[in-house]
Amino acid sequence: MRAGRRESDPWLVGSALVLVVLGLLNLLSMGMTSAAVRHAVLAVLGLGAMWVTSRMRVERIHRLGWLLYAATVVLLLAVPLVGVATKGAQRWLNLGVFTLQPSELAKAALVLVPAAILAGGYTLGRFAGVLLAAAVPIGLVALQPDLSTAIVLVAIVLLMLILARVPLLPMAPLFALGVASLPLAVLFLRPYQLERIHVFLSDSADPQGSGWAAWQADIAIGSGGLWGLWRQPQYTLRSEFLPEAEHDLAFASLVYGWGLVAGLVVAVASSVIVWRATVAARAARTREGALVAAGVGGLFGVHAVVSIAQSLSLLPHTGMPIPLFSYGGTAAIVGFVEIGLVLAVRRDGVARPLWATEPRRRRLPRGVSAGAVAVTVSLVAMTGIAWNMQTDRGAEFRAVSDGQLMRCIRLPAERGRILDRAGVPLAENVPEYTVSVVARMFADNRADIRDELAALLAITPDRLAATLHDAGTEVEAVLARVGPDQAAAIVNADLPWVLVYPTGRRHYPQGATLATVLGYVGVADAADMQTWPQLALGSRVGKAGVERRYDAALRGIDGSQCVYVDPSGNPVATADRVDPVRGHDLRLHLDAGLQRVATDALTAAVQSSGGDLGAAIVMDARTGAVLTMASVPGYDNNVYGPPVDAAALAASTGAPGPGRMLNHVFQSAAPPGSTFKIVVASANAKYGVVPPDQKLAGGASYTYGGHTFANWQPMGANSLVGAIQWSDNVYFYQLGERLGPERMAAAADELGVGRPSGIDLPGEIDGFLGTPESVAAIGGTWYPGSTLLMGIGQGTVTATPVQVARWTSGIATGSTVTPQLAASYGPGEGWVVPTAPPHPLSFADRLGPVRAGMRASAAAGTAGQLASLPVTAGAKTGTAEDPSAPGEGLNAWFSAVVPFETPEVVVTVLVRGGGFGSATAGPVVKRLLEEYLAQTRGAAPGR
Template identity: 85%
Template structure:
């Protein structure tokens, strides 16, 4: 930029000298000067195709060694002076034809270069001179008509880049990185330049490189970019002054020829200024029109000063000498000269307003674009927070592995010493390093290797320039399958993740399942970046700002990993020995909802998901036997709850008082209703509510369900959380189903009379997940339902607590005494009597539910218990699908977990 400025200053000095010389020419010698200039112009234009210099597919310059000349710039002045000389004596048809003939030679030669845009300008100059010379409109009309008619034909002669410029101007969808590059960069330059420009900013020289043809076609945009709108306004004022000085000179000229010369020069300056500034503002297609004197170009600058010198000569001649010309002044005054000057000035002022509007309305946008395009940033992934159990045992950690990468294009052949140092640190040869960098393609970053912590520290300590070291983000899960369905896994963000978190960077790692997904915003942290300045070709040239990543928060759970392991082992044995196909166990604080254990079998190994994914291990795992191994069956599987639902029905009776708790209802081996027989699991005598719960009497609950009706049972069940998600802090929880005549009809089913009886024993139109069974068990035992929650706190150390939802007090809590007594009786000497040996009294309900989807005999084993009975602290619920009788299969698992809980909290022996 400095070299251009110095050369242009040298041209200006030469031009000032030429201006002084031409300002001394007497106006009566203009005719001779015109024809000499014309002859020289034609000779030079003829020489251009023979010995001219070609640039961008066109020959426009003559190289004289020390300097170059663009003859088409001389042609502009020649086509002002020659028509002025011919038409000075007035209009005749012959003179009119002479002007056209003289003008056709340089115009044709310029068009053959080819330089169609300059040829169009020359045609415009000739038309301007004919109008100024007061040529009658009748002979001008065919010329105008010919010009309009030739516009479509001009497309045939336009070069591809010229057609592209027109397309960009006419289209609103031009690619800013492709065909719309120049227009977009001009908008950025003007919009972000502000009042005083960006020349003070350290990266201004780099910013200026993004503006194409900044010294020529887009000189106005370049000026505003560097020196602000004030500098642009100065150009507008200077151009207006030149136009008006030429106008005044034309009005006071002593001869008609001098007046035409001054008016033509003023029109030429005005035309150049308006078109050039308009193209910088994208108000016209980019035509390659420079601003006289301000755009870089030796020939144009010198000719511009010569033109000003001629105007000064006209002005000096008109002021210094009396106006004794014989022609009336009205006839000497060029046509429309004042109107044209006003129009040019108004246009320039209006365009200044457009530039101001661009800055005030979209300045921030363009400044951001200016900053953004000269930087490329390499993402520095944040280290993900760990997931810990209640004792601080790590459950999800980051692999001690680091990515080593480089800003690829800075490691060229001139950096052999640096590349050698880095290759030695990586334990490879310089040739291998060079090949790896080449394989990085055109990206700013080239990933070289994954290394362990020791090698990563050595590379960081070596301070090798342009080298980045950051964690790979691969996740490890020490408990693997034991906690996979709870913790989930991490993967590369996809389209759905991008919609959820719009600020995610491409390639970012996010939680895809389980707690990793639920608490991703806490665990993920905030990525950092290392930015580099790049030139318009995308080559890095310097380091820019670095933002260090912020590590994610650790997440501490209520979960007890030791208990989780015990639960998983016990559950696995229960499923295997019973012939079941899946199992689930949950241990939850009955007071707060804190989840201590959430075991699910079968499971999967979440370590295979990396990232990157271990494809072979994932394929093998996918083909392994076992249903729903990707699901946590505690909250993602629903099944008929069987007899565990009887305490819900009993609670409904407590709420509505249909049958007195001590009232005995008929027993037996079955119950007949509506012509159908409904079996008991074993023959029993008459029972009260407590005895019916203690021994899980189906016949009692057939009768109780019949008397309550489905709506009242459903109302109580809904308050206990049946048929809706529990609110557990894990994604993908299912709601189960709570059927009523209305809801069954809504899904196209039929509610039969026997459906009410089946509902009374937890069959038919009721399904629930183990976490829902645990909620109603603890809710009935304590009088309030809780919201299960795994997360306890986040942050360093003990961190900040994650509050749990307050317990929901049941509206019928004070009426549940008989139901609780039945649950206690079951645990003391009933179907759940195996819990009688516990050192603390428990309450429980067993269940053996018919399930067509279950393997074997199609019986699901349920067992749900709380302790202590009088002030419940913990609830344990177990399901083994296809496991048979709940007391036999699920009961031992529940007892084992309650024993472990008591050992941990009270120090009691197993």
């Protein structure tokens, strides 16, 4: 024996033991203690078998090979008769103490027998003998059916032929036959095997179906990190989601539990075994010994590469374990025997190097070093792929890993109230609560606990049991809706797996008076989920009005009660609970009392005049704070719940009256009539076309371009003040003609005509401000008379009441404001909702004559009924022709500001089809101003 060389190989044996230890760690981290003990016992037996085999003389290895071959064939023949079937395949023999898988013996036999046959070199007869000997076990394994193992056996035989330096020409037909038979292999595949191939070839495999194993392997490797997750308390449950974690996907499982470092150790240990087998093959004294050592190294290399590749989804899920590492009794024993064979070859080569029977060049298997390099490179590359998975998508996979462990029951947050300026509730929550249970966990409780809950719910135990049964696979079972006292009793009982949370049903004390302002709440639909992507299914959100606009503040933050579930979705333990955070209360500038007065007065005006709809707004002329926004007809938003009262909703929507769901203050536009004249007068102030004190010809009509345009009553010549005071159409026909549509439109645009006011409610419409260009753009024609009609707010001009209120207050104060309902939100005084600052008009310093006309109208003109107010007023009335209006087709408008010297509030009223503005809308404006002044100055309101 040469000095310095040892018969044993500590690197080889040590790598084998490392694989065994890592396999034990994998099993222990998954809580498979009994399997770990069995794995350790088999490893000890395997070490004994390895020691015995390692003492064998190389000359006797061929005997072992033929004995193993014969035993394998006999056992494979016995499998169809007495074997154990799993997933439609019969592959195991139950020997009582343990099960035996003969196909694992076949792998070793097909290394030893070809080595024995080809030890004397290549001849056509020996080549045929190898093929014939291999065909028997391969065919029997394929019939089990175990096509993946049969393919591995074919690969082993080809490997041995290549190592034995069989010429490539005789093997060419084998390769051709293999390629040609690939399509026929589909006929022998089981459905689950076809699914594995489909998953590998398709990117659209369902992760919850056929793609489950591949997806879970990605999650395991991607989320394992460098050191794994085994220290986490829920890791045992987490590992249950990875199928075949102890066998085929043991590499992914090890990385999941012990990290990529442990996976790297598996790759290194496998590479060391391959290389030490290569070294033994190169040092072998005989050709047979060299083939055996090289074949064992190739067998370990193929298993390691294919197994790790399938864990990384680089190959189809073939069911390939890593010997000594993956759990399996037969594979473990055979693996140690194979290591013992390599040690025997090494020992023989080291002990008797001078007795070599043939030159080393002929003994050395073909491509053994290149194969070892290929295996090593493949394992290093796949380790790099695993590292990239962790660095590029690690956070994503960890989130998925965490998420699939839990199912969370949403605990809805209580919605904040909506209050008026004085704290009067406008929207509040019904004191009603949902009682639910975590279905399967509660069903497993003691009968006395179930009976106690049934008693608290005032139902029979049988009914409770039926509800739990009907829940099926759902995590949560809703049992009942209860009142506050009953809910408190259930909470105080502190029963396990029972949840109590508010139903979220909304109540609106003011009903139809404020429905079109406040809106309502409903279950989020697809459009809501797009608006708020973070919403949970079943969330309740604002659907209209203030509820919609300020939903983020009112909704609060939902809580959750999570439970850990197994891969079947069955709850197994309580997880984290996050208590809901109540939504903020929202305070409005709105005055509930003034709103009721407005609604009552407006309803009376619509009914008495024969109109079909009405709108009234009271707004702070300095800030835009909306004090009242009445709209009739309305609807009862209480019917929307949720849940919706279907019968009441049908009755409400079927009631007479147009646009019940609309707030006509900002969602209905109509010709503004003479209220627009102060806008035209402001345009004259901006451009100075007609001096304010210049009188223009009066009369009962004005003729222009062969057409006659009527006045509402004959009048004499008027200056600007008189024309506004008495709403002189003839004056404004002439003024509009001289200004032209572009200059009127420029001033109107600055006053907000034809565009949204910016009110903090969804669904505002624009109205329309017509010019020759804008009318042509929609396919219309601008006639010469269109300019005159524009001068009196008819024709191509439509406006909403909120727009009329804006231009009225803008002219009175010199600045336009943005209407706003919300004042503040949050506890106590809360946080102020920011408002847009007033926007000064560029011609504010030239509006004196316009204001004088408004003052004259309220003192002794068309709006003279306001003269009896305790403060000064400025106003403009309007009676607009509207073909869409009922009756005589006249809309009644009235817009006023008080006190006029220092404006505080603007009131604008529209009654569509109401006739003359002074007669129909005027009393409503006066009533609202009286109520406002009574509240702010303590004077008794007039009637």
